[in-house]
Amino acid sequence: MQFLKLFPETHRNLDCLKAASIYVVISKEYAMAGKKVLIVYAHQEPKSMNGSLKNVAVDVFQKQGCSVDISDLYSMNFIAAATRNDITGELCNPQHFRYGAETMEAFKKGVLCEEIIKEQKKVQEADLVIFQFPLYWFSFPAIMKGWIDRVFVQGFAFDFPSIYYNGLLKEKLAILSFTTGGTEEMFSKNGVSGDIRYLLWPMQHGIMHFCGFKVLAPQISYAPEYTGDKERKDMLLSWAKRLETIWEEQPIECTPPWYFQ
Numbered sequence: 001m002q003f004l005k006l007f008p009e010t011h012r013n014l015d016c017l018k019a020a021s022i023y024v025v026i027s028k029e030y031a032m033a034g035k036k037v038l039i040v041y042a043h044q045e046p047k048s049m050n051g052s053l054k055n056v057a058v059d060v061f062q063k064q065g066c067s068v069d070i071s072d073l074y075s076m077n078f079i080a081a082a083t084r085n086d087i088t089g090e091l092c093n094p095q096h097f098r099y100g101a102e103t104m105e106a107f108k109k110g111v112l113c114e115e116i117i118k119e120q121k122k123v124q125e126a127d128l129v130i131f132q133f134p135l136y137w138f139s140f141p142a143i144m145k146g147w148i149d150r151v152f153v154q155g156f157a158f159d160f161p162s163i164y165y166n167g168l169l170k171e172k173l174a175i176l177s178f179t180t181g182g183t184e185e186m187f188s189k190n191g192v193s194g195d196i197r198y199l200l201w202p203m204q205h206g207i208m209h210f211c212g213f214k215v216l217a218p219q220i221s222y223a224p225e226y227t228g229d230k231e232r233k234d235m236l237l238s239w240a241k242r243l244e245t246i247w248e249e250q251p252i253e254c255t256p257p258w259y260f261q
């Protein structure tokens with residue numbers, strides 16, 4: 001108060017400051033309100049931890065006024081295998097089938113199968129793609145890997161030389177949110193499974209970054225089957241908390257030192 005008497009101008013300045021901070025809050029909300037999120041979700045059981053993590057994300061984004069699309073791969077009976085059936089038109093070379101070359105051509109001609117076209121549209125519209133899955137053999141479950149194999153077609157997700165920082169999906173963000181069987185300690189540098197970042201290299205760098213995505217730090221929910229209910233609730237809360245400010249996050253520096261140093 002003494003300070004305000006000495007500097008009466010400050011009243012006005014404080015009002016300006018208040019107005020500015022309200023403006024920042026409103027503009028932040030405005031900025032995230034129109035955002036579009038795609039959750040690519042791979043779990044067979046809605047009551048699973050992965051199911052709960054997916055639901056938490058849907059809740060938070062809907063509260064933010066974002067639109068959320070979900071590709072629930074098991075419910076969709078999504079086909080994991082990359083085959084000739086993915087091309088509905090004539091093949092360029094039926095004598096020697098090359099999946100990559102044929103799907104690239106089919107993408108250009110608009111003759112990929114309906115299932116792939118639908119998923120590509122969802123990716124195209126999304127600002128952020130979240131991959132929600134249980135870790136299977138240090139990687140994605142087959143159904144999700146199949147989604148990647150079939151949806152991230154050359155010409156759509158990447159081309160040459162449009163890879164990594166020039167990948168065709170470079171305006172988008174990606175996050176891997178996954179659960180593990182192993183504990184955090186097992187996935188440490190000196191643990192039996194080695195640093196979790198070693199296995200993130202093919203998934204985050206080899207796939208997401210290759211296609212141009214800006215990669216946000218992964219959300220790892222360690223060993224939910226082996227912790228108590230309180231710990232699981234905390235994992236869900238920390239995901240919800242993180243998602244509240246997800247649009248302000250900076251991507252990781254997705255280069256070898258992040259993974260291997």
Ligand SMILES: Cc1cc2nc3c(=O)[nH]c(=O)nc-3n(C[C@H](O)[C@H](O)[C@H](O)COP(=O)(O)OP(=O)(O)OC[C@H]3O[C@@H](n4cnc5c(N)ncnc54)[C@H](O)[C@@H]3O)c2cc1C
Nearest residue numbers: 048049050052134135136137138179180181182224225232
């Ligand atoms: C083929 C295969 C390969 C695998 N490879 C690996 C591997 O390489 N490395 C590795 O570490 N692990 C591996 N695993 C283990 C796997 O990653 C874990 O089993 C999985 O991540 C656990 O997640 P979940 O969602 O399936 O758990 P769930 O068993 O579905 O859930 C765990 C617990 O959370 C509870 N829960 C759900 N929702 C809530 C809620 N809202 N609040 C409180 N509790 C809740 C459930 O009731 C349950 O008790 C593998 C598993 C398989 C089948």
Ligand SMILES: [Zn+2]
Nearest residue numbers: 205209254255
């Ligand atoms: Zn990278």
